[in-house]
Amino acid sequence: DAKTTQPTSMDCAEGRAANLPCNHSTISGNEYVYWYRQIHSQGPQYIIHGLKNNETNEMASLIITEDRKSSTLILPHATLRDTAVYYCIVRVGGSQGNLIFGKGTKLSVKP
Amino acid sequence: KAGVTQTPRYLIKTRGQQVTLSCSPISGHRSVSWYQQTPGQGLQFLFEYFSETQRNKGNFPGRFSGRQFSNSRSEMNVSTLELGDSALYLCASSYHRPGLNYGYTFGSGTRLTVV
Numbered sequence: 635d636a637k638t639t640q641p642t643s644m645d646c647a648e649g650r651a652a653n654l655p656c657n658h659s660t661i662s663g664n665e666y667v668y669w670y671r672q673i674h675s676q677g678p679q680y681i682i683h684g685l686k687n688n689e690t691n692e693m694a695s696l697i698i699t700e701d702r703k704s705s706t707l708i709l710p711h712a713t714l715r716d717t718a719v720y721y722c723i724v725r726v727g728g729s730q731g732n733l734i735f736g737k738g739t740k741l742s743v744k745p
Numbered sequence: 746k747a748g749v750t751q752t753p754r755y756l757i758k759t760r761g762q763q764v765t766l767s768c769s770p771i772s773g774h775r776s777v778s779w780y781q782q783t784p785g786q787g788l789q790f791l792f793e794y795f796s797e798t799q800r801n802k803g804n805f806p807g808r809f810s811g812r813q814f815s816n817s818r819s820e821m822n823v824s825t826l827e828l829g830d831s832a833l834y835l836c837a838s839s840y841h842r843p844g845l846n847y848g849y850t851f852g853s854g855t856r857l858t859v860v
Contacts, residue, residue, distance in 0.1 A: 668848070670848075675853075676851075676853055676854075677749070677835045677837070677851030677853050677854055678835070678837075678851045679851065680848030680849060680850065681848075683848065721788075732778065732790035732793060732801055732803060733778075733780075733788075733790065733849070734790070735780075735787055735788035735789075736787070737787060
């Protein structure tokens with residue numbers, strides 16, 4: 635079973651920051667937080683991952699709380715093309731590869 | 746750089762038939778995973794291959810099988826198809842061996858419809 639809880643849906647105005655929360659209260663010390671997104675009819679796209687430090691790349695920023703029980707994915711300037719289902723996944727470091735997807739958050743970016 | 750290529754994109758089969766789906770990973774990627782996506786169950790892991798060996802397997806019946814070739818290309822086979830096997834089948838590849846913390850690149854999937 636997925637070890638994360640995400641809101642079912644969220645709206646965001648185009649050009650504004652989109653902040654997507656994720657709760658993972660049972661996370662263990664060696665488990666990483668991954669984010670993927672899936673645009674309709676396409677395969678999931680890797681966004682970012684982290685262990686305990688905040689991470690940033692060209693797509694997004696990942697903020698992980700100090701107790702690691704929750705995290706937030708930030709899309710700094712959302713565009714209409716960011717409309718997708720966003721999945722927050724907790725994965726054991728060193729595990730044999732498989733990702734356990736939950737239901738995700740449907741983000742709708744509106745003009 | 747070409748992405749993960751899955752063929753065919755769409756497929757219609759009859760109950761009881763068998764089907765083979767193909768996945769060509771990104772050049773140089775050695776790890777290939779397969780997932781099934783349905784509206785009811787979401788994305789579920791099927792199996793992962795690395796260096797022609799199955800490294801991990803999800804909770805699917807034995808009708809679902811796969812293999813990986815020496816060039817890292819992978820196929821999955823479903824025998825004795827059931828209506829419930831209708832789904833989007835996704836393949837993902839990674840350069841790294843299973844267990845390392847890197848992202849996977851997914852293909853666009855094969856949409857299988859069983860009638």
